[in-house]
Ligand SMILES: CCCCCCCCCCCCC[C@H](O)CC(=O)SCCNC(=O)CCNC(=O)[C@H](O)C(C)(C)COP(=O)(O)OP(=O)(O)OC[C@H]1O[C@@H](n2cnc3c(N)ncnc32)[C@H](O)[C@@H]1OP(=O)(O)O
């Protein structure tokens with residue numbers, strides 16, 4: 222008998238499974254059962270949306286179905302095609318045999334949505350593949366390919382072609398064989414000589430990796446229960462831990478992030494362009510201009526996506542340097558991949574060519590410019606590209622903040638100019654901020670989004686303003702961090718608070734890593750510091766607003782961060798990575814305060830957290846009100862994937878909604894009163910409006926934006 226199930230479990234699917242199993246058991250002519258999915262996909266598990274109303278969640282019925290399958294008196298074989306994830310894999314674990322298509326993937330990704338496998342998976346998987354492999358799958362949520370599943374013993378057979386036929390063949394073969402040895406609930410968990418130490422170390426590891434995130438820790442506890450308790454008791458523990466996670470705010474935040482990352486694919490602009498009507502152009506070849514920090518990673522990313530690349534530098538010396546760096550990155554990437562260097566094929570000049578000759582850019586479909594952050598230089602390059610490149614070519618800039626319209630004005634085809642803002646390291650970071658200018662065509666946006674997908678990145682479409690979304694929100698955050706130093710704090714204290722909150726790296730460590738000189742050059746360009754600053758400008762004021770010259774002063778002392786061996790911290794050597802608090806910096810701060818008559822005060826953790834985060838969130842409300850982003854999800858996806866915002870807190874705007882908008886507003890009002898010369902702390906009008914209308918849920922915020930005068 223064949224039972225078909227759907228992509229993710231609904232009540233109807235579970236009912237059909239139960240009915241099918243009962244019918245098969247009762248029918249003497251049925252000798253074996255095969256369970257498969259519909260349309261070549263086994264199952265993506267329980268319906269994630271349903272977890273917001275757990276009492277009526279169809280998943281409640283899943284564990285009893287898994288038990289029912291396992292207790293069947295007739296052999297049950299799972300035919301796994303596409304994916305078997307979460308509850309899908311748990312169903313397969315209830316089966317007596319598993320056959321997987323060679324291209325199928327399997328995993329227990331519940332941890333990534335703040336849960337643990339709650340349909341008996343934490344108890345069956347360790348019995349099948351042992352504690353170390355099960356723990357790895359359950360705490361990381363990774364999807365493993367069928368070939369690896371076979372090696373682990375997770376599946377019994379791999380089918381190169383027709384999985385269903387292979388599963389039926391196996392079912393026929395095992396008819397009449399004893400089923401008890403195939404029932405995982407009856408098997409003992411394979412022992413390890415050092416189980417206790419292993420589990421203890423695993424706990425320490427997940428706590429370190431997922432700072433502040435509850436699910437990985439509770440996954441370890443559930444697997445520990447499998448190793449220490451009888452099956453039925455282990456199940457009780459699994460259920461208890463599952464409920465605990467389900468009621469945690471973290472699960473809600475992580476599930477929000479899952480859907481937000483999918484929602485941003487459906488982009489739209491205030492002018493009416495959208496994903497549903499715009500057509501992407503094919504990108505069969507690309508060029509990258511500038512092989513510095515960013516260009517190298519971008520080339521690597523394109524080669525990995527199998528897109529032939531022309532890589533261009535300004536002169537032979539820089540070309541040689543850039544080529545060496547790209548080759549090193551590609552070799553490292555090839556080592557990580559199955560099929561290695563041969564699959565990447567980067568030694569073939571038809572796939573990757575290095576040049577200083579712009580003429581070689583004539584035929585490419587897309588160019589990504591990644592030269593210095595200098596408007597005059599970028600305009601010169603785009604003017605050249607406009608003359609050289611073929612008519613349909615898309616011209617992209619990797620600028621971090623500059624005006625896309627101004628760059629486009631140097632070309633005769635502004636409709637094909639677009640910002641593609643990669644994040645460092647560009648071959649690793651998943652975010653691609655895609656910035657359209659006033660003239661960018663819908664097709665150009667669609668092409669950039671398609672490029673993001675091809676590069677395995679998450680593209681987020683945003684409007685044009687200084688710093689776009691990510692960096693624009695980052696400015697007030699970093700500004701508050703520096704003001705806190707002026708007022709009495711230290712870099713390590715500020716970083717610790719934000720790292721405890723869950724950021725991968727605090728603002729001062731981040732600044733040392735990126736290089737303080739980058740921001741310094743940008744501020745010099747804006748006339749905020751350096752020779753173009755008008756004589757007589759007060760040291761701590763610009764345009765009537767508070768300004769901190771501290772980062773400029775550090776640069777004047779040659780302290781650029783890791784690259785010079787000192788910045789906000791001290792490093793073991795130039796290029797060193799280990800940050801230690803620096804007594805020089807502490808003395809420097811004390812002298813600075815004396816010079817400017819600032820009385821240092823003790824600043825508590827709450828103030829550090831609120832001033833940094835609420836200033837960032839406040840800017841987010843301004844961005845939404847101006848129509849620069851089409852929803853709070855966009856801001857959250859950008860922060861989670863580009864700025865190390867802790868995913869289990871759902872992104873800054875989601876976090877604001879959990880803190881409560883009235884509280885965010887009240888705190889901003891309080892801080893703004895104390896610091897009236899800091900516009901970043903002055904509550905944004907859109908935030909005020911949302912509070913005035915009763916703080917609606919985040920999904921409804923955009924309906925309160927007045928669109929009469931979008932800035933775009
Ligand atoms: C207080 C009372 C307590 C009561 C207790 C309640 C008990 C409940 C019992 C629980 C039993 C637990 C069962 C189990 O352990 C839990 C689970 O199974 S959780 C789900 C685990 N599965 C996943 O996390 C898989 C998530 N999906 C993916 O990774 C990917 O979608 C994919 C399957 C790899 C496919 O990727 P793509 O091809 O890129 O496609 P998309 O990602 O774009 O997806 C297409 C479309 O489908 C939506 N979708 C996918 N999976 C799910 C899902 N599991 N639930 C809901 N929706 C899903 C996805 O969102 C896309 O739609 P769009 O958002 O674009 O509209």
Ligand SMILES: NC(=O)c1ccc[n+]([C@@H]2O[C@H](COP(=O)([O-])OP(=O)(O)OC[C@H]3O[C@@H](n4cnc5c(N)ncnc54)[C@H](O)[C@@H]3O)[C@@H](O)[C@H]2O)c1
Nearest residue numbers: 511512513514515534535539591592593594619620621645
């Ligand atoms: N570094 C980051 O973290 C980061 C992140 C996102 C975006 N960006 C942006 O990416 C761009 C590049 O930044 P970067 O950090 O890689 O800079 P970089 O200084 O490391 O590299 C710039 C490269 O451009 C080359 N170049 C300069 N003029 C050129 C010309 N006329 N023709 C060809 N090549 C030329 C230089 O030789 C150099 O190798 C900037 O716009 C920057 O704002 C940087």
